Amino acid sequence: MYVSQLEISNYRNFTNFNVKLKPVTQIIGENNIGKSNLLDSLGLIFSQDVSFFKRRILEISDFNYNTILELKKSILNTSIPPQDILYPKIVIKATLKDWNLKQEAVITDWMSNSDFTEATLTYTFAPISSFDKVEEITQQRQFLKDYEEELGTEEFKKIPESEILNLINFPISKYHYRIHGGNQNESLANAYHLNQLKFELLDALRDAKSELSASRNNGLLFRVLNANEETEYQDLKKQLVGLQRAIEDNDAISGIKNRISEQLDKISLSTETSNNVVDLIFSLPNVADLLRKLSLIYNDNPIKIERNGTGRNNLLFISLMLSFIEDPERMQSTFFRIVGLEEPEAHLHANLQNHLASNLEGLIKEEDGTYRKDIQLILTSHSNHITTKIDFENTVVLHFKNGNVQAHYILDGFGTTAEEKRQINYLKKYLDSENINLFYSRRLALVEGISEKLLFPIFYKIKTGETVDQSACAIVNVNGLAFKNFLQIVVNGFHTKCLVLTDSDIGTKSEDRAEELKNKYDGVDKINVQISELSTFEKDLIDCNKSKEGKKILCGTLKIVRPNAGEKYVDDLGTDDINVENYFSLIEDYKSEFALQLSLSLTAEHTGFNIPKYIEDGISFLDPLICK
Template identity: 75%
Template sequence: MFERANEYSLAFLLSKYLRMYVSKLEIENYRNFKEFSIDLKPLTQIMGENNIGKSNLLDSLGLIFSQEVSFFKRRTLEISDFNYDSIIALKKEIIDTSIVADKISYPTIKIKATLTDFDEKQEAVVTEWTSNDEFTEATLTYSFAPISSFNSVEEIELQRKFLKEYEEEIGSDAYMKIPESEILNLLNFPISKYHYRIYGGNQNETLANTYHLNQLKFELLDALRDAKTELSASRNSGLLFRVLNANEETDYQDLKKQLVGLQKAIEDNKAISGIKTRISEQLDKISLSTENSNNIVDLIFALPNVDDLLRKLSLIYNDNPIKIERNGTGRNNLLFISLMLSFIEDPKRLQSTYFRIVGLEEPEAHLHANLQNHLAQNLETLIKNGDGKYRKDIQLIITSHSNHITTKIDFENTVVLHYKENKVQPHYILEGFGNTAEEKKQISYLKKYLDSENINLFYSRKVVLVEGISEKLLFPVFYKIHTKETIEQSSCAVINVNGLAFKNFLGIIKNGFHSKCLVLTDRDTGTASENRGEALREVYKSVPEIEVKITTLSTFEKDLIAANSTEKGKAILCSVIKIVRPIAGKALVEGIAENPIDIESFFALIEGYKSEFALQLALHINNDNIGFKIPEYITEGIDTIHPPKPILNASS
């Protein structure tokens, strides 16, 4: 008994420091997520390229937690909400008559959220949904599946019969010529036989109690928010009306006192009296008077309900206030964000909840860079109390494409969605780094140098790490010459690591992010760093995603000169050196005459002007690259991240 009391006391003390949040989200067959699982934090920033699933992830949370009417309607899903591959896989099994019908399963959409770190009050809400033996976790699952009476075997046999009759109708030869994709389109998907359920815990037959479910809410500021509409209280579903209506009606009762006497004023108004008289005169002409009625009309003023008063309100802004319709979209976006945050900020108001998830999608919309920076630096404070500690009733999930915002949120809380093996995978930027002195140093470096430019690697499917500005300027040009595509078309990011910082960025790749990474480094012959390239290659040879390519000569520039010491390449280099070094360059070119370029002499002239030389060379070969040769180690490297397409012969 004493031990149990001690356990309870400890749990009570711990609950004072806990804050409930969704610690894990698992998604199956929903939109672009076939099988997906992500760990979340009280504050989570989600990055990734377009169409990677950031909005879908937020929507999946809404299917469980949102109390909005729009989400209630969305819970009954459409065929387009199913993962495309799962639908295609089902249909391929149906047309494959070698598969017995009762071995084919129709896909189910499942979204499972694991809640943890709940305090005593929150535990009272989630206790029926606990899912582990220690009662420290609770789960809620949204399921969209066929109804229990659905006969899948009968449906499959019906579809197969339909195809067989169609084949007989048009003939086997004509049927065999129809592409498989068109045959699959002929098959029906029985979406009308599906329904949704939300259940708690690991026993899927136990539906979640609606009353308790209503205590957990989800607020979404989506990327396509209509700020103008939401900032007016004229609609019940508008955000401003919801904020105003969150208080007790008695809080606004004093407003009605201002309307006393208005009926008398209406009766005394000459314009209104004239209108009433004219209506009565016209009514006399077209209606009959009886002993029980006459044609006299009046106008009566009914005291409005509080709702009616609130609908007449809208926000204005600034010292010289104007209607929101006249505001710029950026200002209205800030107003909208502020309004939403004010709605969730006061946990003591009438309609407060035990827990609320806030999804903030693309907060940068319509904001210039300075405002984005300012907003990002203050986002974390939105879920903290005055003492700087995290609140227990709010979880904030941010998605963004803004380099200004993403670099201001702590990378400990930043997860990147990326494709790996054709599946969407999550990867926290600092995942996999340990606590050794060396790893802590790497983390510090990344927090400093993953700036608004280098952060682009997390929006790309390929990354190229180069030593300096010369390679950074010229590699995109070489890539386009060799592949006939721009680096943007290939979703490739080029990162300048400023000399010797490869391992800091490669730590991210090694720990699980990205599918392909190319490192271009100098051999540095005759220097203290001479063996660095080979050592780098040795360290990462077991990581299939990383390819290290090293210059043949000591530096990138020398390989470049060697590859173009004659013919058209020579002419281009000579033109560039005369621009970069007008006097010395002209003398060098005249001295070369018809001979090949001397590598050391040429390099001596550009050694102190590498970036300017690279810029002028990029401009030249952008205009005319015919005959210019790319160093072999670079073309080999490009082929590892962008394999050349096979050449088909005429007989293929």
């Protein structure tokens, strides 16, 4: 069984959000896009953890900000009748499918379709039934009216709307939560059945040191140890037999008892029913007391976890959690468990990240390669190493589109034709730890080779005043002419505004390629194909800087890249303009060295250097508001 679809309304940064999930789902996207919020929303339904029970009673800050703002503006607008104003509610709906017979016994009452192949659980945080919204809105409006009369209409009008809106209360105390199953909102989910479903979250800010000690009742190690039946630890108690006698025979303890009795004789009276003799009794600890004394140690020379490196403790913590969920035959195994793993890469070097990611999917698979029915794994990551090791079929990108967060699977829209399969294979090969950055960006520039990759960030900074990183712009070198493979992702629905910089290749066998590419994507408003005027990027660059300050920069660069031939060329050139073909012939076999050295020169000083027009136009397409 697994959650196949999650729908979220008005929760934190989600307005109306819908995402399909798989037995293993990797969620990526830029910071603050809602990856943690998505996991938290699942916890509101499935977690049995005490902290999540408390978290189910939400705060105002848990509501989508724009939803609250819209409500307050409606209250402020007295032309809207109170009965027409709707107070927002948070709704999180999880659809379950593909269960086994044991799980079916738990979810039967939650069936939600006529084929009995889907079941739903819905968390709702909404006003209580006795809440009188008309009375509430009337009171709020009366308060504002009284305040305006007190202050005076002219002074009241000077107050910014944002401050007026802050005066309007949101009746959070009138809200409560409920979890219901199926399509009947009146049918509360049976608490016993709901308890058979679990949610385990390894959050990004996990305290590995605390969790690896069993001294805390809610610590992970204690929960793992305490998950077994008490009878399995019965033999430990046998080791304590005779400990009471040993305590009584201990000279130090006997001396303490005698000294206490002597002092008691001095300050107390003996009666017929009592004397001043004291003793110490040993209370046999229960199993839980014994387990709390355990901590994990690691390595051949065992040391306490406090002495371990943070990365090692993080691996121990993940391993502990996975051992807790992996054994389906464990006595207290649940019918279904969702595991949310946030940023498993924390404190791990690249090799460890690669190794961890390569083995994550295998942890929830049967021997025949099928996914287990009792576990669903949802992980979030910012690590390019981990991201590229998880199957792209299971990788979904969260991104902003039209102001709202939306989900897009990397391979959404690709079909089963031979061409599309070839494109998928290409992407799996070339979406490496560097190129995967395109999914963390809001702008994308596809370039043909290393020269453009090195110089485009410099041109972008010159043109916009911002770095490509500040503008959330990714640059991908397609290593030749494989633009279509990457562009298909954009065509299939990924939001990125995509610029293509390509050579015209005039005078070569492929001189029609660039125009064909431009014509193919002219109808896609998110894609802009820019073509060099001359045959190559370098020739355009030389042509627009063949005189004045641009010439000085190019000549200085050439002398560094080609110390002998470059020096001679510059000396022979004198005051003449640079000849494009002659200059290009000197760098044709040194393109990457030329681009690197030019980028260093322009970083130090770019005054008077001209950017080729087709590149300027491309940058303006990517960032029309900031371009100077």
